[in-house]
Amino acid sequence: xNTVVTSVGELQPSGRKLRQQRxxxxxxxxxxxxxxxxxxxxxxxVVALVRPSIDFFRSISLGxxxxxxxxxxxxxxxxxxxxxxxIGTFSVMFIAVIIAVPGxxxxxxxxxxxxxxxVRRKLKPTLEILAGVPTVVFGFFAINFIGPxxxxxxxxxxxxxxxSSLSAGITVGLMIMPMMTTLAEDAMAAVPRALIEGSYAxxxxxxxxxxxVIFPAALSGIIAAGVxxxxxxxxxxxIVLLAAGSTANFTFDVGxxxxxxxxxxxxxxxxxxxxxxxxxxxxxxxxSLLFVITFILNMFSRKIVARFREVYE
Amino acid sequence: MVDKMVNSIISExxxxxxxxxxxxxxxxxxxxxxxxxxxxxxxxxxxxGLQVHYGDFLAVRDVNLTIHRNEITALIGPSGCGxxxxxxxxxxxNDLIPSAKVGGNVYYKGIDLYGPEANSGEVRRRIGxxxxxxxPFPKSIxxxxxxxxxxxxxxxxxxxxxxxxxxxxxxxxxxxxxxxxKQSAFSLSGGQQQRLCIARALAVNPDVLLMDEPCSxxxxxxxxxxxxxxxEIKTEYPIIIVTHNMQQAARVxxxxxxxxxxxxxxxxxxxxxxxxxDTTRKIFSNPSDTRTEQYISGRMG
Numbered sequence: 001x002n003t004v005v006t007s008v009g010e011l012q013p014s015g016r017k018l019r020q021q022r023x024x025x026x027x028x029x030x031x032x033x034x035x036x037x038x039x040x041x042x043x044x045x046v047v048a049l050v051r052p053s054i055d056f057f058r059s060i061s062l063g064x065x066x067x068x069x070x071x072x073x074x075x076x077x078x079x080x081x082x083x084x085x086x087i088g089t090f091s092v093m094f095i096a097v098i099i100a101v102p103g104x105x106x107x108x109x110x111x112x113x114x115x116x117x118x119v120r121r122k123l124k125p126t127l128e129i130l131a132g133v134p135t136v137v138f139g140f141f142a143i144n145f146i147g148p149x150x151x152x153x154x155x156x157x158x159x160x161x162x163x164s165s166l167s168a169g170i171t172v173g174l175m176i177m178p179m180m181t182t183l184a185e186d187a188m189a190a191v192p193r194a195l196i197e198g199s200y201a202x203x204x205x206x207x208x209x210x211x212x213v214i215f216p217a218a219l220s221g222i223i224a225a226g227v228x229x230x231x232x233x234x235x236x237x238x239i240v241l242l243a244a245g246s247t248a249n250f251t252f253d254v255g256x257x258x259x260x261x262x263x264x265x266x267x268x269x270x271x272x273x274x275x276x277x278x279x280x281x282x283x284x285x286x287x288s289l290l291f292v293i294t295f296i297l298n299m300f301s302r303k304i305v306a307r308f309r310e311v312y313e
Numbered sequence: 314m315v316d317k318m319v320n321s322i323i324s325e326x327x328x329x330x331x332x333x334x335x336x337x338x339x340x341x342x343x344x345x346x347x348x349x350x351x352x353x354x355x356x357x358x359x360x361x362g363l364q365v366h367y368g369d370f371l372a373v374r375d376v377n378l379t380i381h382r383n384e385i386t387a388l389i390g391p392s393g394c395g396x397x398x399x400x401x402x403x404x405x406x407n408d409l410i411p412s413a414k415v416g417g418n419v420y421y422k423g424i425d426l427y428g429p430e431a432n433s434g435e436v437r438r439r440i441g442x443x444x445x446x447x448x449p450f451p452k453s454i455x456x457x458x459x460x461x462x463x464x465x466x467x468x469x470x471x472x473x474x475x476x477x478x479x480x481x482x483x484x485x486x487x488x489x490x491x492x493x494x495k496q497s498a499f500s501l502s503g504g505q506q507q508r509l510c511i512a513r514a515l516a517v518n519p520d521v522l523l524m525d526e527p528c529s530x531x532x533x534x535x536x537x538x539x540x541x542x543x544x545e546i547k548t549e550y551p552i553i554i555v556t557h558n559m560q561q562a563a564r565v566x567x568x569x570x571x572x573x574x575x576x577x578x579x580x581x582x583x584x585x586x587x588x589x590x591d592t593t594r595k596i597f598s599n600p601s602d603t604r605t606e607q608y609i610s611g612r613m614g
Contacts, residue, residue: 117411194448198510200409202461202517203438212460217451 046291053288056281065285071248071259073282074268084248085286088165088258089293092240095169095254096176096233101226103173104180109210111181112188131178139242142171147243155255163245163257171243172236180229187221188214220308227301231294237266261290354381357551358403358440358521362417365398365407371577372398373585376417378570380521385543385552387562387593390572391608395585396555397445399572400523402426403553404440405433421521438465441519441550445526447506449498449513454481454490457498457509461517476516484512485542504535511542515550522546524554528561540565559609562593569596571605 013021057065060080068081107127111120143162151167152160160166191214199209215222245257246267259267265283273280358380365372373395380386380403388396398407405426407413419426426436438461449457458477462468468476477494481487486508490501498509507527514522524543528536543552543565556562562569570590574583589602600606 192448194444194446195450197406197409198444198448198450198513199460199464201404201406201437201442201444202464202513203434203436204460204464205434208464212464213450 049284049288049291052281052284055276056278056285059278059281060285069250071250071264074271074273074279078278080282081250082286082289084250085259085261085264086289086293087250087252088244088248089234089260089262089290091165091252091254091258092169092172092236092244092260093230093233095166096173096236097226097230099170099173100177100180100229100233104177104225104229105184105222107177107181108184108188109214112185113206113210113214127178127181131182133175135175135236135238136242138171138175139239142167142239142243146171146174151255158253158255160255161257163243163247164255165240165244165258165260166254168240168243168258169233169254171239172233175236175239176229176232179232180225183225183228184218184222187218187225190221191217220305223301223308224305227297227305230297230301234260234290234294234297235262237262241266261286261293265290354383356380357382357422358553359420360399360402360417361420363399363402363419364416365395365402366414366416367410368412370582371580371584373572376587378587378590380551380553381568382551383548384567385547385554385565387566387569388553388555388572389557389559389562389569389608390585390588391574392557393583393585394572394574396572397525398585400525400553400555403521403523404437404442405431406437406442408433438517439519440521440523441514441517442523442525443507443510443514443527446530447503447510449501449506449509452498453495454498454501454509455494458512458516461513465517480512480516481509483515483546484508485538485545486512502535504531504538507531507535507539508542511539515546519550522550522552524552526555526557529557536561563597566593569593571596571600571602571608573604573608 064080065082068079069083070079070081071084072079111123115123147160147162147164147167150170151164155164155166195213195217196209199213204212240260240263244259244263246259246263247257248259248264249256251258264286268279268283271279273283356379358378360376360378363376363378364374376395376399378386378399388400390396398413401407402415402419403426407415415427418428421431421436421440424430450460452460455477458480459473462473462476478487478491481490486505489505490496490509493500498506501509507530511522511527528539531539540561543554546552554562554566568591571588572585573588574585576583589596589600589605591601595601596605597609600609
């Protein structure tokens with residue numbers, strides 16, 4: 001049998017092709033560095049948080065931090081019970097999520113299933129503009145409009161003052177609603193058209209199709225959207241600082257001023273805390289706690305998303 | 314030449330499955346009178362001057378079909394001839410496409426489906442549909458079948474159990490799934506999923522069943538099972554089936570409508586037209602139109 005033999009270089013690239021392949025390698029390396037920097041920055045943030053926090057817990061016991069209920073870290077004598085901040089944080093988050101999640105879902109259902117093309121073309125850009133409004137503007141909106149006109153009217157259990165966590169929570173909810181809408185709508189758009197047609201073909205109405213087929217099929221995406229909304233609500237600083245005041249009240253009455261963990265950090269960070277002082281270290285201790293709480297929420301929600309994941313085929 | 318081809322199809326099928334062979338015998342005896350008008354089975358659905366536009370584009374025009382009880386009607390023709398568009402007019406699925414405009418009439422027991430007496434939801438309940446690709450909901454086998462009855466008048470748990478069992482039995486799936494009704498529908502094979510979709514459609518007790526290329530995603534064995542099933546249920550549910558597969562039309566159907574495309578004056582894209590509609594025996598053995606003959610003998614399409 002005869003075998004065809006050729007020169008060794010025939011299957012090797014040459015000229016332009018060879019240069020292109022070198023560029024490929026370079027690009028891969030550059031992209032890897034960019035990706036790795038994300039991890040480096042996260043590590044850097046954790047280290048920057050942890051070191052002053054450790055110093056803080058050298059002088060203040062964890063028992064006092066998590067076991068008492070008065071928070072006056074910058075007063076003399078100081079109190080370091082963090083519970084008012086935790087309650088404030090969850091109050092604002094809870095109110096915001098109650099508004100943003102059902103509201104965002106309703107708008108998403110409307111946009112993806114009910115709205116005509118013409119309405120959708122007008123409504124979507126408007127929502128995107130709303131998502132781009134600076135939070136400080138939302139903060140003044142809360143003080144001037146939401147506080148006196150909405151929060152003071154709907155909260156019948158106590159007198160709502162100038163500052164209230166209710167007004168802050170409502171405004172944060174409105175602020176994150178467009179994002180919730182967009183994410184939920186993306187999740188609904190990913191539901192295969194064949195499933196939706198299958199539902200209509202059985203005589204189901206729009207509402208029955210939305211609740212019976214689209215919602216369960218998009219549930220994992222919707223939960224993920226809700227979790228991101230929740231994280232945004234926990235982290236929101238400016239609106240809360242402006243609308244809920246800076247008194248760390250130990251109360252469940254959302255008509256009262258409250259301080260959240262992030263608004264405390266924003267507030268104390270503006271004051272002149274000497275580097276290394278206990279007041280300075282408090283900021284980092286609260287930051288660490290915030291980090292831990294959001295981390296736990298994220299882990300928890302990943303579990304939930306995995307649990308509800310619907311595979312389409 | 315056409316005759317020879319059909320004969321080979323018939324002998325091949327009757328050898329493999331006596332049930333389908335007997336179906337063809339029915340159509341043979343009925344079509345001896347050569348005209349479909351003499352067919353004894355009464356008409357349950359009818360289209361008159363049916364045409365569909367997508368925006369400005371005329372997709373298919375002048376479709377006059379009669380759908381008879383106890384029969385399977387096959388719609389065949391090359392890609393883009395409007396078969397799927399037409400079948401979707403029979404249960405108003407085209408309502409869901411904003412740009413689609415349906416002209417002409419479709420009658421179900423004499424009522425115009427697009428008239429004021431017809432509600433789209435009730436139309437779709439009466440005229441069930443099975444799609445090209447199996448599209449079970451991401452739910453359990455049980456919940457898939459129970460979905461239709463639930464949205465059409467909340468039966469009790471016991472009634473639902475009965476409907477689910479009856480429908481799965483009717484779709485020849487009960488024996489394979491009765492011990493795992495709570496499992497996800499996606500745990501089933503493709504052919505089983507398609508039979509589940511048939512069970513789901515039958516669960517709302519329709520009067521007519523539309524099938525849009527129901528076997529195109531299935532292997533030959535799963536296809537044969539679906540075809541057997543169609544033969545079994547057609548006396549209860551008249552079937553309209555779109556198929557790309559001429560042999561399938563010849564095997565299962567009693568009547569065949571052949572669609573083709575043509576480019577009209579001032580048109581840039583081809584429009585679908587109904588070329589010939591007759592008994593399957595007539596279409597495959599002695600078509601009146603040369604285009605039909607060319608298509609089924611493989612010289613076109």
